[in-house]
Amino acid sequence: MFDVLIAGAGPAGLFAAERLSQKGYRVVVIDRMPSPARKFLMAGRGGLNLTHSEDLTAFLARYRQAALFLAPMINDLSPEALRSWCEGLGEETFVGSSGRVFPKSMKASPLLRAWLRRLDGNGVRLLARHALCSIEGDGPLQISTSNGDPAEKTDGNGGTQSFSVRACLLALGGASWPKLGSDAAWVPMLQERGIRINRFQPANCGFQTGWSDYLKERFAGTPLKRIALSHEGKKVPGEAVVSAQGLEGGAVYALSAELRETINRTGSATLEIDLRPQFKVDELATKLSRPRGKQSAATFLKKVLRLSPVELALLRETGDIPSEAESLARRIKSVPVILNAPYSIDRAISSAGGIALNELNDGMMLRKLPGVFAAGEMLDWEAPTGGYLLQACFATGARAAEGIAAYLQSSEQEQAT
Numbered sequence: 395m396f397d398v399l400i401a402g403a404g405p406a407g408l409f410a411a412e413r414l415s416q417k418g419y420r421v422v423v424i425d426r427m428p429s430p431a432r433k434f435l436m437a438g439r440g441g442l443n444l445t446h447s448e449d450l451t452a453f454l455a456r457y458r459q460a461a462l463f464l465a466p467m468i469n470d471l472s473p474e475a476l477r478s479w480c481e482g483l484g485e486e487t488f489v490g491s492s493g494r495v496f497p498k499s500m501k502a503s504p505l506l507r508a509w510l511r512r513l514d515g516n517g518v519r520l521l522a523r524h525a526l527c528s529i530e531g532d533g534p535l536q537i538s539t540s541n542g543d544p545a546e547k548t549d550g551n552g553g554t555q556s557f558s559v560r561a562c563l564l565a566l567g568g569a570s571w572p573k574l575g576s577d578a579a580w581v582p583m584l585q586e587r588g589i590r591i592n593r594f595q596p597a598n599c600g601f602q603t604g605w606s607d608y609l610k611e612r613f614a615g616t617p618l619k620r621i622a623l624s625h626e627g628k629k630v631p632g633e634a635v636v637s638a639q640g641l642e643g644g645a646v647y648a649l650s651a652e653l654r655e656t657i658n659r660t661g662s663a664t665l666e667i668d669l670r671p672q673f674k675v676d677e678l679a680t681k682l683s684r685p686r687g688k689q690s691a692a693t694f695l696k697k698v699l700r701l702s703p704v705e706l707a708l709l710r711e712t713g714d715i716p717s718e719a720e721s722l723a724r725r726i727k728s729v730p731v732i733l734n735a736p737y738s739i740d741r742a743i744s745s746a747g748g749i750a751l752n753e754l755n756d757g758m759m760l761r762k763l764p765g766v767f768a769a770g771e772m773l774d775w776e777a778p779t780g781g782y783l784l785q786a787c788f789a790t791g792a793r794a795a796e797g798i799a800a801y802l803q804s805s806e807q808e809q810a811t
Contacts, residue, residue: 396422396519398798399537399559401526403430404575405784406770406791407565408509413795415516419802422557423518424539425575426525431506432574433567437784438502444480445473445781447489456782458651460775463751467789473781476788483508494781526566526580527554533805534558535765560805561765561798565791568745568771569594576745576771588762590750596742597776598783599650600642601657601665601733609707614638616704622671624728625649625663626656631671636704640733641665647743648778654736654746667729669705678723691715699726744783746776757797758790765801769794 398414400407403425411421423430437443446453454461454468477487477495485497485505497505513520527538537557567576581591613636622631623645632645646653649665656663670678678699686694695701701709708729709715716722739745749768753760758767769790777783 396420396559398561399557400563400565402565404565404567404770405434405787409788409791410563410795411513411518413792415518417799421518424521424524427575428522433571435502436574441496441500442502443494443496443781445476445495445785447493447495457775457777464786467793471789471792473785529766533765534560535562537562560802563794564768565770566772568748569739570742570745589753589760592747592750592774594745594747595654596736596739597650597746598647598743598779600646600737601640601653602735603640603731603733609711610638613704613707622668623649624666625652628652653733663733665731665733669726675723675727678726679720682719682722748772748774750774757800758794759797767794767798
């Protein structure tokens with residue numbers, strides 16, 4: 395017997411389970427994967443970036459169009475509160491030089507183990523290899539699951555299982571990295587109930603371009619360090635990586651929403667690469683005005699500006715290297731690269747799109763499905779890397795838990811009268 399079934403054992407679902415179990419509710423969490431929080435663990439491989447330490451006004455602006463929707467939730471569960479929660483599980487945090495917040499262990503696994511022990515102590519039941527199949531009824535809800543792939547109603551290892559619960563939270567993730575569990579298989583189920591799902595698109599992803607064979611063969615996998623990227627007036631310092639397909643890396647991901655929207659609108663997007671962001675155009679022009687003698691353009695640029703082979707190759711991709719100093723300086727400060735499409739959503743760090751935000755009430759309940767709530771990446775918001783993704787997942791999970799508790803209390807009062 396359970397009060398609440400939570401579908402999805404990622405950060406949003408597990409955090410809601412913790413909050414609800416602390417209030418005394420009986421909670422079961424199902425997940426179609428063999429073990430919980432697989433994407434959370436993947437995020438921790440390079441150092442688990444939980445949140446960010448920047449001013450909250452700037453922090454909220456990172457969510458762009460979804461900022462107004464998420465602001466009350468992140469005010470309730472602030473970055474400082476998330477750090478305190480982490481430390482309560484025995485994992486101290488620190489602020490890196492970029493302002494990003496990490497556990498001192500720089501791993502997700504110790505935090506997850508401590509978290510699962512707490513949930514077990516609270517009486518939360520976790521059922522792996524249980525995929526959501528259907529939601530029926532209206533208090534109590536009838537939830538059907540299958541053991542294994544949701545496309546296969548049975549797999550010979552237990553078949554289907556039904557739960558009668560008072561409320562359900564959907565925290566099934568978006569559509570990126572489907573092999574880790576977020577495959578968006580739930581979309582038709584909700585669309586059949588009249589719930590608007592905005593098309594999933596890749597976010598925090600690389601972009602395709604038509605490199606020459608020379609550049610692809612010689613420089614695929616080569617990093618571009620200490621550069622800055624610009625698109626439509628927004629400039630981001632950082633690093634990128636040349637791939638056979640195009641460009642990827644942190645600075646590209648920070649512009650991915652704007653680049654994707656331009657491609658959707660016009661069919662392509664121009665990304666400008668500043669190979670020497672520490673210099674102004676006139677400073678570069680002065681350096682490039684030195685006598686070149688018999689040196690080739692490539693040799694001259696290597697000596698004067700220490701341009702790397704991959705940077706020289708990028709300059710050549712745009713045509714002949716200008717001989718006049720100021721023109722060359724402007725090219726180095728703004729190497730144009732035409733991007734044709736984002737990488738496949740299977741390779742994206744996160745996704746844009748999902749349940750339209752106006753389909754939810756203030757407590758995160760779906761207006762057309764009483765007793766059914768939603769949280770996390772399955773909602774239509776997106777954020778850059780840097781801790782913003784996890785912060786919003788935790789915050790929406792916390793808000794959903796409060797909404798579920800209020801819904802259950804209201805139901806109890808109605809029954810009492």
